[in-house]
Amino acid sequence: MKNRYLYVTLLTMLALSSQAQQQKGVSPRLVVNITIDQLLTDYPALFDDGLIYEQGFYPYSQVDLSSAISSVVTGTSPFYHTITADKWLDRQSLQTVAATPDEIAVSTLADELKIATKGAGKVCAVAAKKETAALLAGHNVDRLAWNDDKRRNQDATSLTVKALQLVVEERLGQDSIPDLLFLQYEKEDYQSALQKLVVEIQRMVGKQHALFVLTSTGYRDLNTDEYAKYHIPTGVYYTNRTANLLNMYLGALWGQGKYVEGSYRNQLYLNHQLLEQKRIALSDATQKAKEFLLQMAGVKRVNIHLYEAHMGDLQVELAPGWQMQNDDTHEQLKTKQPLACFPIIFYGADIPAQKVQAPVSIERIAPTISKAIRIRAPNACMATPLF
Incomplete structure (x- = not known):
């Protein structure tokens, strides 16, 4: 009787241990953070199998590309990270200057990854313009890639090719140390290129090891010509x-x-x-x-x-x-006018499909990624992870 009790107890402990392991999950080896300029709801059908927060928003007005991507990677607003716009007037010279990573006043996801892994975690960024790619990566980056002006009509396809090339050359997601890949697509003609990116990265890294995070820049260019x-x-x-x-x-x-x-x-x-x-x-x-x-x-x-x-x-x-x-x-x-709403999507890494209606600030993206790869959130981030 005693042996039977011990046997049942042992089975129970093993079951609880297995359940705990499933709940804990496997930390993604590669996080692909994708920001699409002026994205509404027309994302690829592939992402329907993800965790979709349908009412994303930016917690401040006057959003543009540079302030948006800086907020995504820092988990805070321009009041703290100080990237208020693509360009601003320098008080000393009274000339316009462009936003650069040196101007980001707080830590970013890339910075925290480098600190947590003692520099071993890789950080790469790809965007249509060099300045945008640099802002995505923040203060610490291993490789940047961007399009030159001659290929503006092939942005999405060209960016995907460059991103996949970096995955191969930098061996992103190939070991237990997490890596980060940041991408920014323009609003036109990105869907097929994005689908190719996801399929190829999942093939190279493994579906359970790659976490894709997709969101919008949160504004739209306003055309008043016919008002x-x-x-x-x-x-x-x-x-x-x-x-x-x-x-x-x-x-x-x-x-x-x-x-x-x-x-x-x-x-x-x-x-x-x-x-x-x-x-x-x-x-x-x-x-x-x-x-x-x-x-x-x-x-x-x-x-x-x-x-x-x-x-x-x-x-x-x-x-x-x-x-x-x-x-x-x-x-x-x-x-530029804020969008009524836009999606924040987490896809891959065994995250179950679900649609959430509650409004969600983009400030919560950075702490969610940080928790997933088990690093500290950026130092100005005060939001809680989504899961």
Whole structure:
């Protein structure tokens, strides 16, 4: 009787151990993090077998490509990682500068992988442009690949070829140390190329060892050309004219001077040195400027960003349907609007298929990947893993 009891107890312990192992799962050897520009819901049918969060969103406005991908790989917003846009005005030179990995003020998924594996985990990134690939990888990268301008019509196919080449040459996913591969596709013509990428990587690495994470940049380019034709309210916000009018207004208050030393898109930069010379508090100047700007047609909100890196002192938000134009160069500046919703998909690595309706911030992608490959989440990430 005693032996029978021991036998049953042993079987129970083995069953519980097996169940625990199944729940624990196998850590993916390769995570492929894919961001598609302006993705809506038209992802390849292959991903229907994944874990799909159907209502992804970015937790801030004024999303563009650089701020979006930086938020995905850091698990936080531009307030912390400081990549506020593709380009911004440098206060010292008053010239526009492009976002670079050196400007990312926090750690990224790639950084944390390198720290956790003492540099052994590989990091590669592929994108249409070199600058985008560099931002995806962050401060630590083994290989970058991008398209040159001559092949813009073959972006998706060419990027897939380059990505698969890196998987082979860098032996990504071939040992127990996890690796990261970041990709960014343009919005057009990516579906067949993406399907090929997934099938080939699963063949080389194994379905259970490759985790694919797919999401969107979270905005769409707004085309207002036909708004007036269909009697939809629209208008033009002239960037330089606005800066000049604001300068005249502040001059009328406090005497002649160049109070607005620069403008870029919807950002206005005040002359801190002049204000200090005239003993005018910066907070007073921005408040007066805000009151003036709110009276202009098309302006719905004015945000004040004192001392924030890569931001003007004042940021103008336009009414829906309005567009921006540089009245010196007559350049039409694309206005970007947030998507109503977009998918966040986890596919492969034995993750069961499921569709989730609850809204999910993209800030939760980085901690979920971190947990899957058993590394620390990026250091500014305060979101919890999705599973």
